[in-house]
Amino acid sequence: MENWWPAPFTGAPVHATVNVPASKSLTNRYLILAALASSPSTIHNTLISRDTELMLAALETFGVGIKRTEQPDGSTTVVITPADQLNQAQPDGSALRIECGLAGTVMRFVPPLAAVAKARVHFDGDPAARLRPMAPVLDGLGALGATFDYPQAKGMLPFTIDASDVRVSDTVIVDASGSSQFVSALLLAGHALPGGLRLRAADGPVASPDHIMMTVQTLREMGVEISVDADSRGWRISEGSIDGFTVTVEPDLSNAGPFLAAALASNGSVGIRFWPQQTTQVGGKWVQILKSMGAEVEHGADSVLTVRGTGKIKGITYADASELAPTLAALCVLADSPSKLTGIGHLRGHETDRLAALETELPKVGATVKATEDTLEIIPGSLHAADLHSYEDHRMATAGALLGLAVDGIRVENIATTAKTMPQFPQLWAQMVDTSKDRG
Structure with a gap:
């Protein structure tokens, strides 16, 4: 039996600061x-x-x-x-x-x-x-x-x-x-x-x-x-041994993406605590991506990265988004002009064929989407409610949640699949929306 999660919708700007789990x-x-x-x-x-x-x-x-x-x-x-x-x-x-x-x-x-x-x-x-x-x-x-x-x-x-x-x-x-x-x-x-x-x-x-x-x-x-x-x-790696070590794992910057994108989707502001000054994570690309799409981005002395919407979401042409692509594609659906994501053919071998999944699901809310071997082209359209399948893929599920923030009546299949990398996602997402409602 399909398990449908009503994605929280807000007609007001989101304002929140979030702790995302580790990478x-x-x-x-x-x-x-x-x-x-x-x-x-x-x-x-x-x-x-x-x-x-x-x-x-x-x-x-x-x-x-x-x-x-x-x-x-x-x-x-x-x-x-x-x-x-x-x-x-x-x-x-x-x-x-x-x-x-x-x-x-x-x-x-x-x-x-x-x-x-x-x-x-x-x-x-x-x-x-x-x-x-x-x-x-x-x-x-x-x-x-x-x-x-x-x-x-x-x-x-x-x-x-x-x-x-x-x-x-x-x-x-x-x-x-x-x-x-x-x-x-x-x-x-x-x-x-x-x-x-x-x-x-x-x-x-x-x-x-x-x-x-x-x-x-x-x-x-x-x-x-x-x-x-x-x-x-x-x-080339030399044979040898490594000593035991002590490390602190950074927040998962890829999983931070849906929350940061929520600032643009709602014309609000979202901060992520403990954002590193330098990182090897692909999620570090969110800073430049969201700036290019119209956001204001500030990395404060308190290590909070804050993204603010400006009332405009621009389409983007972007290469090598990697695992960020499902969330980025969802944000492109909300943009004011077409977008093209290239160099992502390897996503066809992830938890699901993500290009095929995005090509199937995003049109359900009103976008026109064309997938090639390694590219997605997204043309925004008139948005409306829909049921979105997750394909047991955590990033498809969080992409659906982002669309639900801006489009009333979105339901996402099996949001629990986010437990793959972020078990707290449904609670953190609802808390972000509820906090914003309280402010309103």
């Missing part, structure tokens, strides 16, 4: 590196969501120790104690079993951990996860000596990896056109592989290079020796 991308990168460290690590402000719970469970399967502490401010601190030796099998000698859910960072980042452990591991996930591309990272591990058993489709979940013969290898070539995670997955484990890792992207586009740079900078932050080729398509 999923950074949390799961830190968790992988902590599991590979030589001593315990402490991760403050750890995101607790479905994706990170699945990652924590995967690490425990390998024998990594996990200790959580709830802090007075509501955040969670996790202490990761590496295993003396990563588990290679269940007590009965059978393959370890990893549940990936719909988490790309689990299904792609954890198989290289199996390679480090030289373990035999079975991976599976949600039905929708079995449609997500996996082959490039698995082919990369195959070049290092891992073998695979595919009970259904080659290069897809479910599969069992046998990494007992992983060895030193010459340059590994990976097709990075479908997801940056294919590169990041191998880079994160590269220092712990025999002989380190020499990796090159195959000819063709490289999806979301910002996320790869996030991985590179995170590795350097932990002391990993990594060099990047002059063309930014190759990476």
